[in-house]
Amino acid sequence: RRVVLDDGSARTYGALLIATGAEPVRLGEEVDPEGRALYLRTFADSRAIVRAAEGARRAVVLGASFIGLEVAASLRARGLEVHVAAPDELPLARILGPELGAFVRGLHEEHGVVFHLPRTAKRITASGVVLDDGTAIEADLVVAGIGVRPRTGLAEEAGLATDRGIVVDRYLRTSAPGIYAAGDVARWPDPLTGEGLRIEHWVVAQRQGQAAARNLLGLRAPFDAVPFFWSAHYDAAIAYVGHAAKWEELEVAGSLADGDARVTYRGEDGEVLAAATLSRDRESLRVEHAMEARIRAAGQAAPS
Numbered sequence: 459r460r461v462v463l464d465d466g467s468a469r470t471y472g473a474l475l476i477a478t479g480a481e482p483v484r485l486g487e488e489v490d491p492e493g494r495a496l497y498l499r500t501f502a503d504s505r506a507i508v509r510a511a512e513g514a515r516r517a518v519v520l521g522a523s524f525i526g527l528e529v530a531a532s533l534r535a536r537g538l539e540v541h542v543a544a545p546d547e548l549p550l551a552r553i554l555g556p557e558l559g560a561f562v563r564g565l566h567e568e569h570g571v572v573f574h575l576p577r578t579a580k581r582i583t584a585s586g587v588v589l590d591d592g593t594a595i596e597a598d599l600v601v602a603g604i605g606v607r608p609r610t611g612l613a614e615e616a617g618l619a620t621d622r623g624i625v626v627d628r629y630l631r632t633s634a635p636g637i638y639a640a641g642d643v644a645r646w647p648d649p650l651t652g653e654g655l656r657i658e659h660w661v662v663a664q665r666q667g668q669a670a671a672r673n674l675l676g677l678r679a680p681f682d683a684v685p686f687f688w689s690a691h692y693d694a695a696i697a698y699v700g701h702a703a704k705w706e707e708l709e710v711a712g713s714l715a716d717g718d719a720r721v722t723y724r725g726e727d728g729e730v731l732a733a734a735t736l737s738r739d740r741e742s743l744r745v746e747h748a749m750e751a752r753i754r755a756a757g758q759a760a761p762s
Contacts, residue, residue, distance in 0.1 A: 526603035700732030
């Protein structure tokens with residue numbers, strides 16, 4: 459129960475929380491030999507992109523997930539010509555399904571974004587980006603949003619159990635007594651399926667921090683909040699509640715084209731795993747409330 463700091467000093471502890479988060483996946487030197495690409499993780503990163511956008515005419519965004527597309531929308535709002543390259547056939551389709559993926563692509567194209575799919579960067583040069591099919595795109599600014607990886611190094615060196623994150627139980631306890639983990643670095647058991655989850659959105663991290671604090675104080679509070687996040691693209695905001703790494707059935711109600719819809723993701727047993735909504739916050743809350751009721755029922759039979 460001792461932590462050694464980088465200056466050689468040490469602190470003892472009764473309980474410890476590891477919240478080391480995640481860090482951006484960076485392009486290899488063979489792709490970006492001059493280190494031109496910028497990344498978005500911190501406020502300082504954001505300010506660096508803003509500075510680089512001043513006076514820039516064209517930007518290339520590598521990656522078509524949430525970070526990449528939100529950066530693309532922001533740069534379009536600043537008047538830059540924006541090209542997006544990603545290895546997917548449709549943006550966000552693996553997470554949200556092809557229907558919402560097509561809607562998101564169309565929305566960005568309506569605002570002038572040019573997509574290069576499925577494509578990856580072969581090399582970033584002084585003048586722009588060369589894609590894997592040989593296409594050369596001139597660019598004053600390159601931003602890479604190609605994912606993040608959890609910072610598990612400290613936990614691994616300490617001998618804690620890890621599995622693409624720090625493994626914790628429903629109380630956010632790691633494999634070592636007195637040590638907890640929360641946020642992007644923690645992989646916890648889904649209270650409905652038992653599947654290990656690690657979700658990279660700040661609402662989840664914030665709620666885990668609250669649960670971890672209670673447990674550090676000995677209150678034995680399981681983390682059983684329903685995952686939630688939203689993503690804003692221009693004047694459209696997608697709200698997503700639940701978690702569906704895969705699904706058996708996808709149902710669209712309403713009109714995606716009109717920005718008024720609900721997409722429901724169901725598992726093999728027909729139960730709702732998640733729902734994504736556009737302009738239907740009340741329905742999103744109803745789904746969250748129903749999932750909370752299922753979690754409470756499952757928690758009554760769960761072992762401590």
